[in-house]
Amino acid sequence: MRVVHPEFAPDASLSREEMEALQYEVAETAVFEDEFDFDPDSVRAGPSDDAQSRLPTADTTNAPIVVGVDQAFVGEQAVSAIVAARDGEVIERTHAVVETEIPYIPGLLSFREGSAILKAFEQLSVDPDLAIVDGSGRIHYREAGIATHIGVMLDRPTIGVAKNLLCGKLRDPPQGHMREGERVPVLANERVSAADGTIIGYALQSRQYDNPEKRHVNPLYVSPGHRIGAETTAELVWRLCAGYKLPEPTRRADAYADEVKETVGS
Numbered sequence: 001m002r003v004v005h006p007e008f009a010p011d012a013s014l015s016r017e018e019m020e021a022l023q024y025e026v027a028e029t030a031v032f033e034d035e036f037d038f039d040p041d042s043v044r045a046g047p048s049d050d051a052q053s054r055l056p057t058a059d060t061t062n063a064p065i066v067v068g069v070d071q072a073f074v075g076e077q078a079v080s081a082i083v084a085a086r087d088g089e090v091i092e093r094t095h096a097v098v099e100t101e102i103p104y105i106p107g108l109l110s111f112r113e114g115s116a117i118l119k120a121f122e123q124l125s126v127d128p129d130l131a132i133v134d135g136s137g138r139i140h141y142r143e144a145g146i147a148t149h150i151g152v153m154l155d156r157p158t159i160g161v162a163k164n165l166l167c168g169k170l171r172d173p174p175q176g177h178m179r180e181g182e183r184v185p186v187l188a189n190e191r192v193s194a195a196d197g198t199i200i201g202y203a204l205q206s207r208q209y210d211n212p213e214k215r216h217v218n219p220l221y222v223s224p225g226h227r228i229g230a231e232t233t234a235e236l237v238w239r240l241c242a243g244y245k246l247p248e249p250t251r252r253a254d255a256y257a258d259e260v261k262e263t264v265g266s
Contacts, residue, residue, distance in 0.1 A: 046088005068249025
């Protein structure tokens with residue numbers, strides 16, 4: 001698939017100030033409300049077995065195509081993996097391996113990993129209705145995490161799913177561990193470019209043990225990337241979980257990235 005906004009390409013040769021300025025432009029272009037054509041009720045995780053190994057050659061449903069995007073690393077090489085599924089069945093997998101040019105810098109992840117992700121999307125023959133990216137979306141200092149950056153460049157509905165809270169604060173933090181299915185709004189604070197109190201995402205407890213005081217799972221931090229509202233983001237990620245902490249699209253992409261990683265340099 002093609003890039004719609006090449007002017008936002010994550011150029012690693014830019015200075016830090018130039019990178020941050022570009023992120024502000026990306027955020028201004030991003031749409032943090034529902035703007036998509038598919039029926040959210042039709043989004044589902046589907047079978048949670050080893051479906052990633054089954055690549056159907058035909059599809060007869062009208063369910064939306066959902067892709068998961070995740071990264072792995074081999075030395076200084078970024079391995080980007082994309083797994084596309086329709087109605088829970090994998091229909092295509094693509095990947096790309098790109099040499100990284102800068103180290104990891106909090107808030108500038110797209111400039112380290114974005115080129116590999118975009119190259120993997122170039123190999124994709126199907127047009128996804130929704131992309132789930134491992135990383136932040138609007139929960140970002142300048143409201144332009146890697147999910148927002150990629151979503152705006154491709155102009156596709158995109159969601160960011162992160163394991164840690166980059167910035168912002170929880171509204172009414174829960175006393176103790178969250179219950180499975182519980183979600184708490186993440187609000188912008190002085191570290192975020194959005195107005196204080198803006199809901200920029202959610203802490204989502206995608207899985208939890210029966211007795212979290214003895215053994216517990218930490219929540220995910222989900223946020224709009226592009227053309228998705230915050231509440232819809234939380235609902236869709238919850239729908240895409242299949243008894244695991246991670247939503248099925250990125251869980252499959254993570255497994256595929258590890259599979260590709262074993263072949264890099266061999």
